[in-house]
Amino acid sequence: MNKHIAGIVLYNPDIPRLQENIESIYKQVEQVILIDNGSKNIKEIKFLINRFEKLTLIENKQNKGIATALNQIVNYSMNCNFNWVLLLDQDSVSPLNIIDEFDRYTCTDEKVAIICPEINDRNSVQVSNSNNIEEYEYVKECITSGSFLNCSIWYEIGGFDEKMFIDYVDIEYCKRVIRAGFKILKVNRVELLHEIGKRNTYKFLWLNVPTYEHSAFRKYYITRNTLYFTRKYKEDENILYAYLKVIKRLIIVVLYEKDKWKKINAMYRGMRDSYKMI
Template sequence: MEKIFAGIVLYNPDIERLKENVDNIINQVSRVILVNNGSENTEEIEQYLDGLEKQKIIYKNLNKNKGIAAALNVIVNKCIDYNVNWVMTLDQDTVCNKDIVQKYRKYLKMDNVGQLTCEYIDRNFKNEDEKNKYGIRKISWCITSAALLNINAWKKVGGFDERLFIDEVDYDICLSMREKGYYIYQIDFIGFVHEIGEGKSKKIGNKIIKTWNHSAFRRYYSTRNAMIVARKHSEINTIRAFLGVLKHIGIILLFENDKWNKFKAGIKGLCVGIGEKI
């Protein structure tokens, strides 16, 4: 049977949620790799890991926050050390169903798999999103959380782009894989629970507007990286991406708190992203 590892990037995780995450995945995979991105609660993390079965856990402390992309690359390179071809990437607050890997296994032999993903429930929005009603389908991109990554495809695209640090990292690698002839497949089952930021929805007339309430720090990277990724990939219309960023900044000004700091961070990120060398 094909060996599958799981990898979790840690940054100041809630330990109880992390326990739930690990408990649900550890018996589905050969090993769980945890990469600590300079968490402030490292001692608490390591105390928890000391109580787990040593043969199932691989732990690496980077001692500082090198960004999500760098930590994901550490995970994949560790898989390569063990001659593993597939890894499920998980956010620290994701909780998978206990049969998600079993369900993914059925699709490993599909044509040119870059990543496999499935439906999920966002804790912030419950069942507001329309679910996949089309069975197995090819999609343009997926979030990294609970995605099953083909390591050979990762090699072909040169790994995760570490200059992105955080935000758009998942979108970028999916685009890169598709440019190399790989596909992102979404399987029609709900496989995990997850949350993005502190998401909220507001109904304005017949429209539902979603806000993510990310920090100003995150807003800088999300706007910067949106422009870098748009300029990097010909599939994306750069003008449309620019207008999309302005729309999100407008939503922040209307509906989120800490508006001024987020606005400044967003505009700075926009300018840096436009000027960044590709």
């Protein structure tokens, strides 16, 4: 019988939502590892987790980014002799059968690096695709939260890219998985309740333009990492298309969003700093 572990990355989490997250996965695994990235509400976090026995908290005194925290989780899991680890964001709620369902596929193909669920966005009005007639399918990428990660393959391809800090971390890892000849398997009947972000739709001429409104902090990393990722994989990616995406986001900021100058400045710095990363 396989042992199971789950890892959750924390940064100023909403405590009731975090409790819901922990309770949804706690009975499905032998251990839960929490990596805190310098949360201001660390006392409330500790008060909550003291109610649970098999939780381990590792505190980073400052925000080291999502990539570093994910690498800490997988390193810890390997040191404790776990072969697979379930990665979760702090606002995700797992179905009660996620581990049992994923476990069915861990031995079917030695090339599977990630097993992932259908994502059900809390803020979306769209109906999920859980009625897909296929039991599972192979995909080219998935988000980090809800992904069941093969620790040995993570080690083989070099873990998550810590230069990225946040944004595109999951996409970049998936790119390396596929390029190395491994696979990402999506189980269509497993749904993860996850909050992707606040989505807005703006009217531009005759078009409805959907977008997620982010802070200047996030605008910087999204811009920087979009261009860094495209240059890093220039054999597969289109740099012109990447710049067009950045320009589109910039136009939306100028026309519709608050804190325009902060965000424009952040995006400019992101473009500039992307050249320093390669």
